[in-house]
Amino acid sequence: MSSDIEDRRGQRVSTGKVAGGGGLIGVVIAIAVALFGGGGGADLGAVLEQLDVAAPAAPADQNVQAQAPDTVSEQDEFVSFVLDDVQNFWDRSFADAGRTYDRSTLVLYERGTATAGCGYGEAAIGPFYCPADQKVYIDLSFFDDLATRFGAPGDFAQAYVIAHEIAHHVQNVLGISDQVRAQQQGASQSEANDLSIRLELQADCLSGVWAHSAYGRDALSPGDLEEGLGAASAVGDDAIQSSAGAPVNPETWTHGSSEQRISWFNTGFETGDVNACDTFSGNL
Structure with a gap:
């Protein structure tokens, strides 16, 4: 498997304190919404970053002891391949821009696991990125x-998830998440939600930029792209609210509608340019 994977599956819970402790970094998302809650010579410094989706606070007196599985499944190999491909792409892109990309680590876990700075992560919230330890869970x-x-369904729907979370890491490395969080301080709930949406849509766009590269290297087929678009649509705030039987209420959105998520993923895919991912200028 990839050297950037930390496998914690099979770990057992034991008594003790969670490493990293308590507070969340970024916006706290309701569990139903938190289920997404991460061109070569482009100026990466111009890319504005999305807010990071972090895990909930840790239960008291919980710790873990790893007992990783001995076998590597076909899914493990696919996840490993996609992770390396996405991070190698950002390695090249940062290098072309004269910058250094610090690689993230992908933590595979079951049910729940401790993070270093983002509390206790649980499977119920879906994949998330912790900026404190720079790991995807x-x-x-x-x-x-x-x-x-x-x-x-489909392999590329899964690849989209990984690319989206790594996009959050790219944003964290660039330091723009901190700038956006600063803007949220003292902002109204509506303004804070709008910033969160713009950040999330940018992660979708950056995922599309990677997909553009993968398509150009024949690592992606048109059918794969449809799977990615289907995943982007499925995790729109309106789609999640509808699937939960709740009223569709745009005032509560933090990630964007299905239409917006598809549109921005497509923007990244069609242009292959991170500078096209400025979700902060104009209407969405």
């Missing part, structure tokens, strides 16, 4: 939910 059972509950 995924319980692979989420991909089953993506296919069955949200109607977005």
